[in-house]
Amino acid sequence: MSFLDNTTVLIPESFYTPFNSQATLWSPTLLPLMYLPMTYTFRMTNIWQSFVCQRILRASEIRWAYNSPIVFQDRNFHNLIKDFVDEIQRYINNSEIVDILEETTIKGGKANFAHDLTLLYSRLVENGFLQELELELLNSWLLDVSYIEANNEN
Helix, strand or coil: CCCCCCCEEECCCCCCCCCCCCCCCCCHHHHHHHCCCCCCCHHHHHHHHHHHHHHHHHHCCCCCEEECCCCCCCCCCCCHHHHHHHHHHHHHHHHHHHHHHHHCCCCCCHHHHHHHHHHHHHHHHHCCCCCCHHHHHHHHHHHHHHHHHHHHCC
């Protein structure tokens, strides 16, 4: 498979597109949004992270883009049928997840990232997509991010 080199695609504001947490370039100001949900299948963590992140970026008037690949992945053997089984039910629910994210009023802006993340993940927990433990894990992440950001200001 080959890809176009040096190509960037700016994602339209109304689109939700899954992105991968691997080989993704993030601005340091977006560190809080790098949280990966942990209480559902590993196969969906990137997708749901990307949807939550995109909702917050949109509310913060920040755009995102895809660029040509910067790495080549030599995949380990894995069972594609098992991957499909792990993923199919949640792909079916993606439109419901997007609806929940869109219906949730958030503040937007860097100063509100922690608030907005907590609110959006709380809604996914309330709707049964993630377990209650997710909110504890998210809180731990946000405490770590807060510590990192406070210590990098000096």
